Amino acid sequence: MRLHLAALLTLLLLAPAGARDWFRPAHAGRDYINADLTPRRAMKGPVKSYWNGQLVLWEGRIQAQERVKGKHQFVLRTAAGKIPVHFPKKVLNLEHDREGFRVAVKGYLQIEDGQVKGLSGRSVILLGPPRNWTFTPPTPPASVTDPRLFEFLASWMHFHNPDYTDSQLTTIASAILAEAANNDLDPLFLASLIQIESAFDIDARSVSGAVGLGQLMPFTAEGLGVDPNDPAQNVAGAAKMISRLIQDWDANDNPRAMALASYNAGPNLVRQVGGVPRYSQTTNYVYFIGYVHKAMTRSAQAQGALSLNLEKDL
Incomplete structure (x- = not known):
């Protein structure tokens, strides 16, 4: 059996100390995150x-x-x-x-x-959340194949938006897991993108008109065949889009960074410059998602929500 993309991503996260993170800022300057200035x-x-x-x-x-x-x-x-x-x-x-x-x-x-x-x-x-924080996640629906990861995602979203109902948490967490599987994505990578795009706010609207969890522009959502105002469909659209972009940049040395830059600034610009554009917004955007993905993965592992049986996955 082939090694699933989620396993590959986690192996990268467990790379030896000193290995360069794929999401490190591609450019430097006062308005670019200085990852070395801790x-x-x-x-x-x-x-x-x-x-x-x-x-x-x-x-x-x-x-x-x-x-x-x-x-x-x-x-x-x-x-x-x-x-x-x-x-x-x-x-x-x-x-x-x-x-x-x-x-x-x-x-x-x-x-x-x-x-x-x-x-x-x-x-x-x-x-x-705070160390004394408690939360009982909703019961995973029967369609969910990884209950522990579902509960982790529901809890993660709840401390972002404590007013969400169990029904809302279930809808979003289930959609992330399902659409990640449908598009061969690490669900935590997809969740990290959504966190940076909208902080899991289903009602998020940008000044440019981007809508919902994945901040889809209406014309982009139409091309993807989804209703951006429906949370589950918005997640589906975001998953389709980032998956296609990763595939488009598969031959590149850093397909994830290129795909995220394309999601943020548009694929035409990224192709034109042949890399992550020298815009602080886009460079920092790639860094933020990679940073959150690394932190989220470590949290999931620490809570027993993410484990790999590599022998089984190979």
């Missing part, structure tokens, strides 16, 4: 003045979340120390109480007098 490196010092204003993605847990004059702020507790984070604009992921949540903060590093003063936050990626 909290430990910045806090340990010596602090470089040119780090000031550099975009980073730093992971930790939220402490002292509050809103001051309508603006969100909190302390990010990392392994290297505590970092104040202030957001100049509204952040949807912070509209709920996120105290104790594990997150990755996208923000610009602030350096003053040779010290790290904090982050000017732009967005928050949710990676895990």
Whole structure:
């Protein structure tokens, strides 16, 4: 039996330390995530003045979340120390109480007098609930062949959107598993794409008119034969689209990065430049999805929701 794509992706995640992640930023600059500038490196010092204003993605847990004059702020507790984070604009992921949540903060590093003063936050990626968080996932429907992964996905979506009903969680989690199988995708890769596109918000609408979980443009959804306003069909459309793009870039050294760049910026532009476009939005988009996929996979493994019997899968 051939090795399933999900197994291949997980093997890549278990690559030796020092192996370069496929999703590392293809370009560098202040508005591109600097994956090497970690909290430990910045806090340990010596602090470089040119780090000031550099975009980073730093992971930790939220402490002292509050809103001051309508603006969100909190302390990010990392392994290297505590970092104040202030957001100049509204952040949807912070509209709920996120105290104790594990997150990755996208923000610009602030350096003053040779010290790290904090982050000017732009967005928050949710990676895990508080340690004391409890949730009983809905019962998997009979059509689900992997109940543990279904429960993991339902729980992951619930801490993003705690107001969702069991019916909504069941619809989305079932669709992710079914459409991943139909399109030979790792379900956690598909879920990671949806998280970055919409934070699992079925009602998400972009200023450009993109709709739903996979942020499908109406004309794209029409070409895919799906109703973008139906959550399950939206997932189906997103799965079809990213699967086709991965196949289109199969001969490339990094088909996933090229496919994600095409999903974000359009395949014509990616073909024209022959790689991930030198746009910070697209470069960071690829990085965010890869980062979430890696974090989500590790969480699923730790919870026993993802395991591989390679002998059986071969």
